[in-house]
Amino acid sequence: MPVANHQRILLRFFVARVAMMALTLLLVSVAVFLLVRLVPGDPAAVLLGEGADAESIAAIRADLGLDQGLVVQFVTWIGHALRGDLGYSIFLGEPVLPLVLQRYLVSAPIVLVAVILAVTVSVPLGTIAAWKRGTGVDRAVVTGSTILLSIPAFWLGLLLLIFFGLQLGWLPVVGYVSLRNDFGAGILYLILPIATLFLHEIGVLTRMVRASTLEIVGLDYVSHARAKGLSEGAVLRRHVFRNAFLPTWTLIGLVLGNLLGGIAVIETVFTIPGLGRLLVEAIFARDYPLIQGCILVIAASYVVVNTIIDLVYPLLDPKVGLQ
Amino acid sequence: MHTRREILAGSLGTALAATACSPRRDDRSTIRIAMTSDVRSLMPGGNPDSTNGTILQHIYEGLVAARSDGGVELMLAQSVERSPDGRTYTFVLRNGITFHNGQPLTSAEVVWTWQQFMKPKSRWPGRTAFNGTQHIDLTSVTAPDPRTVVFTLAKPSLVFLDALARPDLDSCGIAHPESLRDGRWKRPIGTGPFRFDNLWPGEATELSRFDGYQSRGEPTDGLTGRKTALVERLRFVSVKDDASASLALRSGDVDLYFDAGKSTAEDLARHAGITVVSANVAGTYHLILQTDDPVLRDPRVRQAMNLAIDKPRMVKALYGEYAQPHESFVTATSSLYTERMKHGLGYDPARARRLLREAGYAGQTIAIQTNPAPKDYVAIAVILQAMLRQVGMNVAVQAVENASKVANFQAGAYQATVLFGAPNVNPVFWFERLIGSKAKAPIKVWDDPAATALLDRLLAAGTLDAQRAIADEMHALWLQDAPMLVWANRVTVTAYRQNLKGYEPWAGLRARLWNVSLG
Numbered sequence: 001m002p003v004a005n006h007q008r009i010l011l012r013f014f015v016a017r018v019a020m021m022a023l024t025l026l027l028v029s030v031a032v033f034l035l036v037r038l039v040p041g042d043p044a045a046v047l048l049g050e051g052a053d054a055e056s057i058a059a060i061r062a063d064l065g066l067d068q069g070l071v072v073q074f075v076t077w078i079g080h081a082l083r084g085d086l087g088y089s090i091f092l093g094e095p096v097l098p099l100v101l102q103r104y105l106v107s108a109p110i111v112l113v114a115v116i117l118a119v120t121v122s123v124p125l126g127t128i129a130a131w132k133r134g135t136g137v138d139r140a141v142v143t144g145s146t147i148l149l150s151i152p153a154f155w156l157g158l159l160l161l162i163f164f165g166l167q168l169g170w171l172p173v174v175g176y177v178s179l180r181n182d183f184g185a186g187i188l189y190l191i192l193p194i195a196t197l198f199l200h201e202i203g204v205l206t207r208m209v210r211a212s213t214l215e216i217v218g219l220d221y222v223s224h225a226r227a228k229g230l231s232e233g234a235v236l237r238r239h240v241f242r243n244a245f246l247p248t249w250t251l252i253g254l255v256l257g258n259l260l261g262g263i264a265v266i267e268t269v270f271t272i273p274g275l276g277r278l279l280v281e282a283i284f285a286r287d288y289p290l291i292q293g294c295i296l297v298i299a300a301s302y303v304v305v306n307t308i309i310d311l312v313y314p315l316l317d318p319k320v321g322l323q
Numbered sequence: 324m325h326t327r328r329e330i331l332a333g334s335l336g337t338a339l340a341a342t343a344c345s346p347r348r349d350d351r352s353t354i355r356i357a358m359t360s361d362v363r364s365l366m367p368g369g370n371p372d373s374t375n376g377t378i379l380q381h382i383y384e385g386l387v388a389a390r391s392d393g394g395v396e397l398m399l400a401q402s403v404e405r406s407p408d409g410r411t412y413t414f415v416l417r418n419g420i421t422f423h424n425g426q427p428l429t430s431a432e433v434v435w436t437w438q439q440f441m442k443p444k445s446r447w448p449g450r451t452a453f454n455g456t457q458h459i460d461l462t463s464v465t466a467p468d469p470r471t472v473v474f475t476l477a478k479p480s481l482v483f484l485d486a487l488a489r490p491d492l493d494s495c496g497i498a499h500p501e502s503l504r505d506g507r508w509k510r511p512i513g514t515g516p517f518r519f520d521n522l523w524p525g526e527a528t529e530l531s532r533f534d535g536y537q538s539r540g541e542p543t544d545g546l547t548g549r550k551t552a553l554v555e556r557l558r559f560v561s562v563k564d565d566a567s568a569s570l571a572l573r574s575g576d577v578d579l580y581f582d583a584g585k586s587t588a589e590d591l592a593r594h595a596g597i598t599v600v601s602a603n604v605a606g607t608y609h610l611i612l613q614t615d616d617p618v619l620r621d622p623r624v625r626q627a628m629n630l631a632i633d634k635p636r637m638v639k640a641l642y643g644e645y646a647q648p649h650e651s652f653v654t655a656t657s658s659l660y661t662e663r664m665k666h667g668l669g670y671d672p673a674r675a676r677r678l679l680r681e682a683g684y685a686g687q688t689i690a691i692q693t694n695p696a697p698k699d700y701v702a703i704a705v706i707l708q709a710m711l712r713q714v715g716m717n718v719a720v721q722a723v724e725n726a727s728k729v730a731n732f733q734a735g736a737y738q739a740t741v742l743f744g745a746p747n748v749n750p751v752f753w754f755e756r757l758i759g760s761k762a763k764a765p766i767k768v769w770d771d772p773a774a775t776a777l778l779d780r781l782l783a784a785g786t787l788d789a790q791r792a793i794a795d796e797m798h799a800l801w802l803q804d805a806p807m808l809v810w811a812n813r814v815t816v817t818a819y820r821q822n823l824k825g826y827e828p829w830a831g832l833r834a835r836l837w838n839v840s841l842g
Contacts, residue, residue, distance in 0.1 A: 041726030
């Protein structure tokens with residue numbers, strides 16, 4: 001394929017992806033805007049407490065613009081959002097965008113490190129298990145990954161807290177120190193949440209890698225490669241791994257997208273001031289601007305991660321074009 | 324001979340232990356308190372939540388403050404005088420009081436603070452307590468000279484000082500105008516024993532000792548009297564998860580777990596080095612019944628529900644030894660609590676069945692609204708359901724999220740709801756919240772003109788004896804109307820490490836950390 005033509009296809013792919021991303025975010029924003037208002041409960045009522053009278057609630061609703069029609073509210077909000085202004089949190093009184101990004105920057109490193117570590121461990125582990133199918137190694141890997149997969153993340157987190165925080169006293173049980181303020185202390189507070197996510201994701205990814213690899217090793221071209229006299233290592237590297245990794249690559253995108261906005265449970269157990277906890281608190285408080293801001297950022301990161309995954313696909317498998 | 328791996332593991336362990344443990348085990352200058360929620364407002368009384376109040380009551384002080392029994396004592400005021408017509412209260416401020424920023428307290432800051440409180444844009448939850456919506460209609464706050472402040476009311480009120488002292492409004496604490504930046508409460512500056520240092524949202528709030536604090540000399544009682552900051556710092560850590568908070572207390576990461584639940588406290592009490600204390604709080608555990616509901620409109624049905632509940636058994640199941648059965652809407656901590664209030668409708672399932680038959684109850688469903696967290700809220704609804712079913716009532720449990728439950732309550736859209744508000748050390752404000760016309764305000768619980776008349780008499784009563792006599796009459800009427808089902812006085816259970824000295828729970832619920840030290 002000529003280079004100019006290839007670049008044109010690549011550009012078209014990018015434009016299409018960005019347009020799709022913008023459309024997805026618009027649809028998400030409409031859905032979130034409507035859904036949070038369908039849920040019973042009122043931010044003004046939560047703000048004033050259960051003893052508040054109707055007059056005070058109405059005054060605050062008017063102050064927050066909640067007495068306007070839904071269309072007016074949405075147009076106002078989306079107009080500001082397009083200029084990068086997601087409004088102010090009703091409860092915290094802070095601008096939403098910096099607040100959300102600040103919390104995102106707490107959650108994202110935990111997720112990224114945990115997933116990178118999990119991929120680093122689970123890919124060789126799953127591949128070896130499939131390659132040694134039916135042996136003790138395979139049984140050990142399958143059992144281990146099933147156990148890790150079956151333990152709820154919050155329970156695993158608590159077990160780690162009990163062992164490393166309480167019994168051994170090596171790591172702090174609660175609290176958080178920003179890496180920017182004190183890198184050394186900050187790392188200590190991140191070890192257990194990262195370890196919890198890492199162990200949990202190993203279970204998911206190892207099983208996926210093993211299943212994909214098993215599918216590939218049974219194919220004719222693998223037998224043919226062996227028949228040609230290639231060593232086992234060469235067959236694994238050249239003919240099995242690349243093809244078997246594709247479904248795992250897709251799964252990594254989904255896992256990353258999910259975790260970047262959804263580790264509220266881990267954050268709650270380890271008292272990490274991350275995005276997931278902020279979103280849960282915003283939902284409980286019916287803090288509409290904050291809920292919308294959190295979900296928009298989560299959706300954006302999900303779309304970006306999966307776009308990157310799609311872009312890398314042709315590099316892993318030339319059969320997959322940039323259609 | 325140790326292998327390389329063993330040496331490496333040992334070194335890592337030692338290094339981690341040294342870096343992670345030294346600040347939490349050797350630091351005797353900071354009390355770390357696990358709180359279940361975050362700070363939501365830095366304005367005095369800006370949020371009725373007990374975490375918010377716990378933190379702000381160490382920063383701000385009001386002109387007056389509340390005792391544990393709901394009585395009022397002077398705090399920032401040296402004296403107060405009520406005019407003969409009962410409409411004007413003149414306060415003279417104490418000499419030598421300074422704010423945390425070093426500025427002296429004058430009447431100008433009192434006037435400024437009250438201007439903030441009463442501005443509708445401020446969204447101050449206490450505004451309706453002073454703007455004539457309820458009993459008190461504050462018309463002006465003026466400063467004739469730097470040490471004198473005059474509050475003028477549209478009509479006389481005997482409970483104005485009590486309202487100023489309300490702990491749920493952080494004693495209407497006086498703030499310095501520099502607390503506000505860009506129109507927002509960013510850096511609270513008060514006159515209390517601790518000053519605000521830092522707030523890391525979702526993480527922690529830190530206060531430090533205010534060396535310029537001028538304590539009163541009277542004995543400590545509630546939020547009144549002597550307050551001495553015995554430690555350099557207070558660090559309020561936001562720990563949402565109960566299990567994490569327990570582990571943090573046991574490991575020494577926090578020194579005090581405020582308002583831990585009963586089962587957590589029981590578990591913590593079994594561990595060496597942990598002390599568990601409890602106290603009655605100025606509130607009740609109750610089920611609110613919708614007296615406008617077609618099924619519950621008949622007071623005999625509501626009385627039957629009260630009679631169907633075996634309160635001692637329920638209290639034992641829910642709160643163990645920490646709480647006692649209680650059947651009055653007047654709390655056991657209040658100065659209005661009398662001998663008569665120790666007696667309620669009691670437990671009489673046979674009479675309950677008879678009353679239901681007389682009322683023509685034919686098995687219609689009664690839904691109890693509750694919320695899934697905290698977990699004892701569901702347990703309450705399930706126990707009530709089981710006991711009410713034993714007398715033939717058809718009861719369903721609806722577990723809805725808290726904000727939805729509150730919204731339903733405020734709209735009157737419920738049959739029965741498990742909902743406890745902020746404690747009121749002065750029961751008059753609790754009565755004000757309960758009593759009134761549902762047509763005007765759906766949040767009112769007890770809609771009976773006779774109760775309203777008794778409340779009016781109570782608000783005008785000049786002596787404690789007169790108030791008690793009226794409260795007795797209210798209790799008798801309460802038993803007939805039965806708009807709520809009360810089974811216990813509310814309690815607070817707090818666990819702390821044994822090196823913490825001087826901590827005492829109290830009727831106002833919010834943790835007090837003045838006069839508390841680390842041994």
